[in-house]
Amino acid sequence: MTDNRFYKNAANYWANVPATIDGVLGGYGHISAVDIDGSKLFLNNILSSDNPPSTNLALDCGAGIGRVSKNLLMPYFQKVDLVEQDEKFINTAKNYIGANNAKLGSLYHVGLQDFVPLKEYDVIWCQWVLGYLNDYDLIAFLKRCSEALAVNGVIVIKENTTSSDNLEYDEDDSSVTRPIKLMEQVFDKANLRVMKSIKQNNLPDEIYPVHMFALALNY
Ligand SMILES: C[S@@+](CC[C@H](N)C(=O)[O-])C[C@H]1O[C@@H](n2cnc3c(N)ncnc32)[C@H](O)[C@@H]1O
Numbered sequence: 001m002t003d004n005r006f007y008k009n010a011a012n013y014w015a016n017v018p019a020t021i022d023g024v025l026g027g028y029g030h031i032s033a034v035d036i037d038g039s040k041l042f043l044n045n046i047l048s049s050d051n052p053p054s055t056n057l058a059l060d061c062g063a064g065i066g067r068v069s070k071n072l073l074m075p076y077f078q079k080v081d082l083v084e085q086d087e088k089f090i091n092t093a094k095n096y097i098g099a100n101n102a103k104l105g106s107l108y109h110v111g112l113q114d115f116v117p118l119k120e121y122d123v124i125w126c127q128w129v130l131g132y133l134n135d136y137d138l139i140a141f142l143k144r145c146s147e148a149l150a151v152n153g154v155i156v157i158k159e160n161t162t163s164s165d166n167l168e169y170d171e172d173d174s175s176v177t178r179p180i181k182l183m184e185q186v187f188d189k190a191n192l193r194v195m196k197s198i199k200q201n202n203l204p205d206e207i208y209p210v211h212m213f214a215l216a217l218n219y
Pocket of ligand 1: 010011025026062063064065067068083084085086089110112113127128129132133
């Protein structure tokens with residue numbers, strides 16, 4: 001399959017998914033609270049480390065309807081920007097977060113493979129979206145993000161991982177799920193080092209294990 005097809009198929013898939021919490025979580029809307037609680041613990045840990053990031057501006061990548069922005073990032077950060085390639089999700093995010101919410105920053109309607117950050121971010125949060133990028137675009141995206149980090153800035157990645165050493169392709173939504181080993185190789189190629197990582201607890205047994213990684217520039 002060409003990469004164009006890979007990206008188009010994913011965009012078509014999401015164009016037909018309802019703009020709801022259950023929609024963006026693939027029918028697992030009921031795990032949202034557990035997911036957010038696990039993310040809060042991880043973010044608290046990052047923000048209480050030595051030389052923590054500031055809490056001025058965060059970026060939510062593959063933001064969907066703004067579930068992570070509203071429930072996780074906005075309580076911590078002065079402003080949150082969102083990147084999302086599906087137009088109906090972006091429009092719903094404005095309602096879900098509240099277009100007049102002072103914490104709502106810029107909304108970028110673009111795929112991460114083409115996104116170039118224009119500001120400096122304290123935290124760049126990427127959740128359940130990086131499987132829609134091929135390895136080449138993922139490395140390039142992470143490099144661009146690393147160049148857009150403020151002092152002590154951190155990139156957080158929260159993604160499904162395979163339990164095997166193999167990458168798995170899902171033709172339903174045109175995505176890949178990577179083994180942790182491959183994720184680590186990708187981070188290395190993007191010149192990022194893993195500061196902290198943890199597995200999300202209390203998820204249903206039948207879904208992929210979910211891991212969080214806090215990444216900083218490897219000087
Ligand atoms: C599983 S949902 C997760 C949404 C959100 N991160 C959350 O946790 O609630 C995946 C999201 O990634 C978006 N997406 C898929 N491919 C993308 C791409 N290439 N660039 C940006 N967003 C993409 C979809 O439109 C969808 O909103």
